[in-house]
Amino acid sequence: MTDFHIGRLTVIGVGLIGGSLALALRDAGVVDDIVGAGRSIENLETALELEIVDRYCLDPVEAVQGADLVFLSTPVQTFGTLAGQLLPAMKPGSILTDGGSVKGDVIRQIEPLLPPGIAFVPGHPIAGTENSGATAAFSSLYRDKRCILTPTPSTPAAALETVRRMWQVAGSEVVVMGVEKHDRILAAISHLPHMIAYTLVNAVGSYDRFEENILEYSAGGFRDFTRIASSDPTMWRDIALTNREALLEMMERYESFLAELKEDIRSGEGQKLYDFFLKSKLLRDAIL
Amino acid sequence: MTDFHIGRLTVIGVGLIGGSLALALRDAGVVDDIVGAGRSIENLETALELEIVDRYCLDPVEAVQGADLVFLSTPVQTFGTLAGQLLPAMKPGSILTDGGSVKGDVIRQIEPLLPPGIAFVPGHPIAGTENSGATAAFSSLYRDKRCILTPTPSTPAAALETVRRMWQVAGSEVVVMGVEKHDRILAAISHLPHMIAYTLVNAVGSYDRFEENILEYSAGGFRDFTRIASSDPTMWRDIALTNREALLEMMERYESFLAELKEDIRSGEGQKLYDFFLKSKLLRDAIL
Numbered sequence: 001m002t003d004f005h006i007g008r009l010t011v012i013g014v015g016l017i018g019g020s021l022a023l024a025l026r027d028a029g030v031v032d033d034i035v036g037a038g039r040s041i042e043n044l045e046t047a048l049e050l051e052i053v054d055r056y057c058l059d060p061v062e063a064v065q066g067a068d069l070v071f072l073s074t075p076v077q078t079f080g081t082l083a084g085q086l087l088p089a090m091k092p093g094s095i096l097t098d099g100g101s102v103k104g105d106v107i108r109q110i111e112p113l114l115p116p117g118i119a120f121v122p123g124h125p126i127a128g129t130e131n132s133g134a135t136a137a138f139s140s141l142y143r144d145k146r147c148i149l150t151p152t153p154s155t156p157a158a159a160l161e162t163v164r165r166m167w168q169v170a171g172s173e174v175v176v177m178g179v180e181k182h183d184r185i186l187a188a189i190s191h192l193p194h195m196i197a198y199t200l201v202n203a204v205g206s207y208d209r210f211e212e213n214i215l216e217y218s219a220g221g222f223r224d225f226t227r228i229a230s231s232d233p234t235m236w237r238d239i240a241l242t243n244r245e246a247l248l249e250m251m252e253r254y255e256s257f258l259a260e261l262k263e264d265i266r267s268g269e270g271q272k273l274y275d276f277f278l279k280s281k282l283l284r285d286a287i288l
Numbered sequence: 289m290t291d292f293h294i295g296r297l298t299v300i301g302v303g304l305i306g307g308s309l310a311l312a313l314r315d316a317g318v319v320d321d322i323v324g325a326g327r328s329i330e331n332l333e334t335a336l337e338l339e340i341v342d343r344y345c346l347d348p349v350e351a352v353q354g355a356d357l358v359f360l361s362t363p364v365q366t367f368g369t370l371a372g373q374l375l376p377a378m379k380p381g382s383i384l385t386d387g388g389s390v391k392g393d394v395i396r397q398i399e400p401l402l403p404p405g406i407a408f409v410p411g412h413p414i415a416g417t418e419n420s421g422a423t424a425a426f427s428s429l430y431r432d433k434r435c436i437l438t439p440t441p442s443t444p445a446a447a448l449e450t451v452r453r454m455w456q457v458a459g460s461e462v463v464v465m466g467v468e469k470h471d472r473i474l475a476a477i478s479h480l481p482h483m484i485a486y487t488l489v490n491a492v493g494s495y496d497r498f499e500e501n502i503l504e505y506s507a508g509g510f511r512d513f514t515r516i517a518s519s520d521p522t523m524w525r526d527i528a529l530t531n532r533e534a535l536l537e538m539m540e541r542y543e544s545f546l547a548e549l550k551e552d553i554r555s556g557e558g559q560k561l562y563d564f565f566l567k568s569k570l571l572r573d574a575i576l
Binding site (some may be wrong): 126156181201224258 | 327335349359361414415416419426428433434436469472476477478480481484485487488489490491492493495498502503504505506507509510512514515516517518519520521522524525528529532535538539540541542543544545546547550553554556558561562564565566567568569571572573574575
């Protein structure tokens with residue numbers, strides 16, 4: 001790993017995800033030059049002050065010129081438009097990679113636009129906090145976290161290896177898997193829980209039988225459980241739409257389990273309820 | 289509040305809930321004598337060592353003799369049997385109260401057994417941690433928490449006032465409400481979230497399409513979200529069965545919201561999804 005090196009890294013979207021990658025690579029001393037791009041000049045100024053980037057451009061096309069590796073960390077719905085602008089400006093032999101939460105849709109957006117000589121390595125670091133923007137970035141975000149890479153048949157092996165080593169340098173364990181597997185796993189462990197949390201808060205918060213907001217009675221448990229319902233609505237609208245098929249499969253699976261639990265409660269099946277709760281507890285305790 | 293005083297307090301079930309109440313009242317100097325009872329001699333010995341109780345009895349009937357106030361903090365399914373044994377041994381003018389998570393069922397179990405001259409004040413402190421047993425008890429558990437009391441038409445006003453002041457001395461804000469309202473609010477903010485968490489872990493943990501446990505990929509968000517799925521299966525079987533009607537109402541309400549969300553995802557209703565997530569975020573942020 002000691003010979004790993006990037007000349008110029010360009011980060012499009014210098015927030016928690018992109019900024020933390022930049023900081024991790026800078027701290028490891030493996031990158032010469034980091035250029036940032038984004039829509040908010042205030043955020044880019046902050047990124048410069050925090051030494052996340054060496055310089056920035058408001059124009060992403062200008063930002064990618066001369067870059068050896070370009071990291072896309074804007075909302076996934078912007079990837080198609082951005083890729084259409086950036087790819088023609090990238091230098092031959094350079095690599096485009098990303099940190100989007102959904103991979104099938106991102107590949108469908110970007111792959112048809114790829115010019116010869118530019119490699120695309122779809123990726124997704126499984127890490128984050130509730131905070132956003134350059135001020136939220138920190139160099140250890142990816143340490144001991146997993147990063148999933150989902151190469152396509154057209155991804156060159158050398159480019160995959162470069163991106164794998166980049167994430168290893170940032171502290172992550174890299175897992176390579178098929179795009180469909182990624183999208184179904186994320187639907188299950190991340191997208192479904194967000195749908196559940198949003199739904200729970202709406203269902204309980206709009207219950208008006210007692211002419212007062214019953215959420216006022218919620219104690220710490222409810223607050224912890226629904227923390228993810230405070231997530232950004234735009235981001236989650238995009239994820240729900242771009243990973244639709246896998247998410248609907250998981251929602252239906254979950255609904256059928258819930259319907260069975262409801263029937264066991266209705267018919268007073270004490271032993272079945274105990275077994276169901278115990279099985280869940282054992283599964284949950286195993287991932288503590 | 290300075291004139292509030294209990295001669296002898298008996299706590300049946302000296303765990304987190306009962307032990308913490310004993311410690312809070314002892315610290316406040318408002319109780320002369322605290323007697324514990326329970327099934328586990330080891331736990332009662334611990335409670336004695338930790339000075340939660342002054343003495344203990346393995347026989348709950350013996351434990352309540354001479355008590356001015358008896359606090360039931362065993363699992364709610366045991367209340368009927370225990371009340372049948374204890375009530376005839378309690379002294380005239382004394383008060384029975386409890387800390388059970390469900391109130392309608394508890395009242396149905398206890399009220400028909402009440403002898404003349406003994407008051408019953410159904411209660412539920414909205415506080416807790418994931419730990420249990422006397423070692424988990426601490427005197428500030430109830431500080432700045434709510435305690436709901438659900439008196440019935442036969443609850444004497446003086447007894448209600450005594451129990452109200454007891455919880456205020458322990459640091460809680462006391463709310464008096466009808467039993468049905470209590471059970472529906474708790475179904476919404478506590479029982480439904482537990483059912484959801486248990487179901488999510490089972491639905492995801494048993495997904496076997498990829499021949500590996502996809503829970504292995506879960507990051508911090510999923511672990512936080514499913515923490516309550518590690519709760520005690522016996523306790524939750526009992527709650528699901530004893531608060532069945534209110535819980536089923538809430539589960540059905542939640543299911544209908546989830547079905548609508550699923551249809552909006554399926555038909556690609558971006559604006560509706562955004563509005564739904566935003567509404568939830570605003571409701572959630574308001575209870576931070």
